[in-house]
Amino acid sequence: MANLWDSRFERGMDAIVEEFNASINFDKRLYNCDIDGSVAHVTMLSEAGIVTGDEKNAIVTGLEGIRRDIANGSLTFTVRQEDIHMAVEETLISRIGAVGKKLHTARSRNDQAQVDVRLYFMRETGAILDALAELQKVILEKASENTENLLAGFTHMQHAQPVTVGFHLMAYFQMFRRDVERLTDTRRRANQNPLGAGALGGTTFNINRHRTSELLGFDVPTENAMDAVSDRDYIIEFLSDASISMMHISRFAEEFVYWNSSEFRYISIDDSFCTGSSMMPQKKNPDIAELLRGKVGRVYGDLMGLLTVMKGTPLSFNKDFQEDKEPMFDAMDTWKASLTILAAMINKTEFRLDEINKHLASGFLSATDMADSLVRQGIPFRESHEIVGKMVKLCERNSCDFTDLKREELVSIDKRFDSLSLPDLSMRGCVNARTSFGGTAPSEVKRQIETGKNWLSSVVKAM
Numbered sequence: 480m481a482n483l484w485d486s487r488f489e490r491g492m493d494a495i496v497e498e499f500n501a502s503i504n505f506d507k508r509l510y511n512c513d514i515d516g517s518v519a520h521v522t523m524l525s526e527a528g529i530v531t532g533d534e535k536n537a538i539v540t541g542l543e544g545i546r547r548d549i550a551n552g553s554l555t556f557t558v559r560q561e562d563i564h565m566a567v568e569e570t571l572i573s574r575i576g577a578v579g580k581k582l583h584t585a586r587s588r589n590d591q592a593q594v595d596v597r598l599y600f601m602r603e604t605g606a607i608l609d610a611l612a613e614l615q616k617v618i619l620e621k622a623s624e625n626t627e628n629l630l631a632g633f634t635h636m637q638h639a640q641p642v643t644v645g646f647h648l649m650a651y652f653q654m655f656r657r658d659v660e661r662l663t664d665t666r667r668r669a670n671q672n673p674l675g676a677g678a679l680g681g682t683t684f685n686i687n688r689h690r691t692s693e694l695l696g697f698d699v700p701t702e703n704a705m706d707a708v709s710d711r712d713y714i715i716e717f718l719s720d721a722s723i724s725m726m727h728i729s730r731f732a733e734e735f736v737y738w739n740s741s742e743f744r745y746i747s748i749d750d751s752f753c754t755g756s757s758m759m760p761q762k763k764n765p766d767i768a769e770l771l772r773g774k775v776g777r778v779y780g781d782l783m784g785l786l787t788v789m790k791g792t793p794l795s796f797n798k799d800f801q802e803d804k805e806p807m808f809d810a811m812d813t814w815k816a817s818l819t820i821l822a823a824m825i826n827k828t829e830f831r832l833d834e835i836n837k838h839l840a841s842g843f844l845s846a847t848d849m850a851d852s853l854v855r856q857g858i859p860f861r862e863s864h865e866i867v868g869k870m871v872k873l874c875e876r877n878s879c880d881f882t883d884l885k886r887e888e889l890v891s892i893d894k895r896f897d898s899l900s901l902p903d904l905s906m907r908g909c910v911n912a913r914t915s916f917g918g919t920a921p922s923e924v925k926r927q928i929e930t931g932k933n934w935l936s937s938v939v940k941a942m
């Protein structure tokens with residue numbers, strides 16, 4: 480067989496055009512979904528009396544044979560077959576004969592391609608949700624091990640206030656929680672069956688779209704056939720979800736890179752996530768963390784690419800839409816792998832508390848606590864902020880800490896220091912005092928971890 484539409488054409492395609500037009504090289508990964516869609520379609524056709532039970536059985540047996548042969552590598556395709564949908568159908572007809580020609584009754588490649596993509600979408604995004612949940616489990620475990628361990632908290636990359644390692648990690652838990660919620664919401668909207676939309680206007684056959692929805696596990700059939708073959712919103716939503724989550728991964732990865740630097744030494748990334756240098760023998764580079772930081776770029780590109788493809792396209796189907804698959808596959812592969820690798824890297828990372836402690840001594844991390852204590856002793860916050868600012872200036876000049884300042888030095892800053900007392904300015908004291916809801920005190924971080932665990936087990940159950 481040459482092309483399905485040869486009867487209407489005078490000439491075939493040039494080889495270079497055939498190559499340009501074909502999507503088989505990337506859409507062949509839809510083969511399982513394509514066959515599942517066809518099995519559901521022909522099952523429904525036989526129930527509706529459009530094909531006989533024997534015809535359906537021959538077609539299903541033929542399709543299952545094709546599935547096996549693609550899986551074991553004995554059946555491969557060429558660009559002449561254009562896409563996975565025509566490749567499977569052509570192979571079916573060549574294997575089971577004329578009865579195979581009935582499979583495409585009441586169906587177009589436009590709804591067929593879409594049912595394949597939606598099935599693939601629901602499966603792959605399910606796997607991505609699993610990877611997100613696994614990452615969150617690892618974060619919860621690491622946070623639980625580190626609820627008491629101190630860390631300098633930054634704003635503007637400057638020492639700000641002391642926090643705990645567990646608290647810092649739980650901030651990422653919240654980001655990935657929102658990622659799970661966004662993707663779950665996207666999946667809820669995407670879970671509709673386009674099969675039976677036909678080319679654009681439905682079909683003259685008495686098909687049962689609710690039945691194919693049930694057979695394929697979709698919530699409902701899509702409401703409008705023209706929309707069904709033209710809509711790629713769900714992929715764009717997915718690419719937005721992926722972009723945001725990859726941005727979170729990128730930020731986390733950057734923390735690994737600087738924590739691992741010789742200047743910080745907060746962690747030493749496990750050898751299994753590093754590479755050496757071809758020239759400098761001493762090097763152990765955090766390549767995997769850097770790749771996790773950089774991969775976000777391609778996913779943003781995937782999103783921008785598809786947004787641009789869809790812009791200004793008229794209803795209904797246009798071949799432009801074939802360009803939906805590569806960005807979607809790329810983002811799925813990248814996101815899933817990045818989640819899994821990040822989880823493994825966190826799992827293998829130990830925080831070097833001795834090194835972290837050295838950093839806690841500098842940068843006046845207790846300045847806010849000092850100011851708060853003056854407020855408790857009756858001084859308005861704006862005044863206490865100014866007083867502590869002067870204390871910092873003096874300490875910097877004398878290369879000392881608040882607790883090293885002599886009473887007369889304090890009194891020279893503000894007379895009221897005659898009767899004021901200095902609070903517990905230890906890092907531990909500062910952290911323990913931050914018990915406000917969402918704060919960094921160990922008791923509060925334990926509560927956040929508990930809430931996180933309960934939430935995670937409820938979503939894992941629902942997945």
Ligand code: ARG
Binds near residue numbers: 589796798
């Ligand atoms: N390979 C096409 C795609 O990926 C299938 C749909 C083609 N339909 C058409 N009328 N040319 O979207």
